[in-house]
Amino acid sequence: MTRILDGKELAGFVKERQAHVVKMLRSQKKYPCLVIIRDSDNPVITKYVNLKIQYGEDIGIKVIDAKVNSTEEAIEAVKKYNADETVSGIIVQLPLIEKERTEEVVDLIAPEKDVDGLANYDERESERIFDSATATAINWLLAGHNIELKDKKIAIVGRGKLVGAPLIRMWRNSGFDIEVFHRGSDFSILKNYDVVVTATGNPHLIESDMIKTDAVVVDAGTASEGGHLVGDINEEIRKREDLKAITPKFGGVGPLTVSVLFDDVLRACENNAKA
Numbered sequence: 001m002t003r004i005l006d007g008k009e010l011a012g013f014v015k016e017r018q019a020h021v022v023k024m025l026r027s028q029k030k031y032p033c034l035v036i037i038r039d040s041d042n043p044v045i046t047k048y049v050n051l052k053i054q055y056g057e058d059i060g061i062k063v064i065d066a067k068v069n070s071t072e073e074a075i076e077a078v079k080k081y082n083a084d085e086t087v088s089g090i091i092v093q094l095p096l097i098e099k100e101r102t103e104e105v106v107d108l109i110a111p112e113k114d115v116d117g118l119a120n121y122d123e124r125e126s127e128r129i130f131d132s133a134t135a136t137a138i139n140w141l142l143a144g145h146n147i148e149l150k151d152k153k154i155a156i157v158g159r160g161k162l163v164g165a166p167l168i169r170m171w172r173n174s175g176f177d178i179e180v181f182h183r184g185s186d187f188s189i190l191k192n193y194d195v196v197v198t199a200t201g202n203p204h205l206i207e208s209d210m211i212k213t214d215a216v217v218v219d220a221g222t223a224s225e226g227g228h229l230v231g232d233i234n235e236e237i238r239k240r241e242d243l244k245a246i247t248p249k250f251g252g253v254g255p256l257t258v259s260v261l262f263d264d265v266l267r268a269c270e271n272n273a274k275a
Contacts, residue, residue: 003145003245005218007137010144011255014263015059021266022060032269033062034115034262035081037074037105038093041067044224049093055258061265071098071105078108088269089115091261094162102161112272115264118161129271130264132166137256138197138218139170147195147216147245149176155193157181157206157232163199163220198232206233208240217246220253 025032034056036049049065056063066081068074074096081087090113092106107119117130142149154171158164159182171178181187190196190210198206199220211217221232231249238246247253 002241002243005141005145005147005216005245005247005252007141007247007253007256008251010140011259014140014256014259015055018259018262018266019059025266025269026060030269031062031086032088032265033064033086034089034091034265035064035066035077035087036091036093037066037068037077037081039068039070039074039097040093040095044229045093052258052261055262059262061262071096071101074105075108078105082108082110082113085272087113088272089113089261089265091116092118106161113268115261115268117166117264120161130267131170132163133260133264134163134199134220134253134257135167135170136260137253138163138167138220140256140260141218141247141253142216145245149174149195152177152194153192154178154195155181155190155197157185157187157190157196157198158200158221160199160201167197167199200232202232203230204232204234206237208234208236211237211240211243213242214244216244218253219247222254 022032036052038045038049053063053065066077068077074092078090081090090109094102096102096105103120109119111127111129115130117132121127154176156164156168156178159168159180168178168180187210191212195216196211197218197220201221201223203223203225217233217237219231219233223230238249
C-alpha cells in the first residue's frame, strides 16, 4: 500500500511550536516581521501571499504585503526593507513580471534577511544563512515520514532556482547519490531510481511507466492549468498502490515550505536582535 507523504499534519506541529516561540520573543520585546514583495495580482500569486499572511496571523508574526508596480520599484523596496531594523525577513514572491531580472532583485536581499534562501552568493557562499525554504521542506517531509536517503539512488528532475538547484547543493553536501534530470534528459531511466523528486513546473511531465515499484515520489512542481494548480506528475501515478510513498495532490511539500519560511523569520528575528 502506497504511503501518502502528508505535509499538513507535520506543519501543524511546527506551527504550534512557532506560536510559543513568538510569545517568548514578544516577552523579550522582539517582534518578528516578514515583508513579501510582489509585482503581480495574479490569482495564484495572491493565493500564496494570502496563505502566508494568514499563517503569520495565526502564530503572531506581522506580514507586510509590499505590492510594487515594476522591477525598479521592487529593487527600491528591497533596499528600503534591508535598512529597516523592524523587518526580520524579506522574500520576493515569484515569478516577477520581468522574470529575466529575478536574480537582480533577489540577490539584493541582505543575507541576514534572505529567509527564502534564494539569493545567489557565488564565491560568497559562506555568507548564506538560510537554505531554500522549499528544499528544506522536502527534507523535513521525508525525515518526518522516516524516509531514508542514505544508500538510495536519487533523481532530481529540474534544476531551477527555487527548488532543484538548492536541493542538489544540499543533498550533494550530505553525500547522497544524486542524478540530475533536466530538459533533454532521458526520463525513461527514472525507473532505475529509488527516490524521484520533481520540480519543473511542467504539468504531467512524469508518467507512471517512468516510476518503478517501491519508489518514493515527491512532486514539488507547481503550475497553473486552466485556473487550477497542478504538479509535475501524471495523476495515474497517484492511483498506484505499489509505491513506497508519494506526495498528495495538495498538502505535501507546500504546507511545510510555509512552515520553514516562518521558522527562518523567527531565526532572523533572534539573530538580528543579537547583532
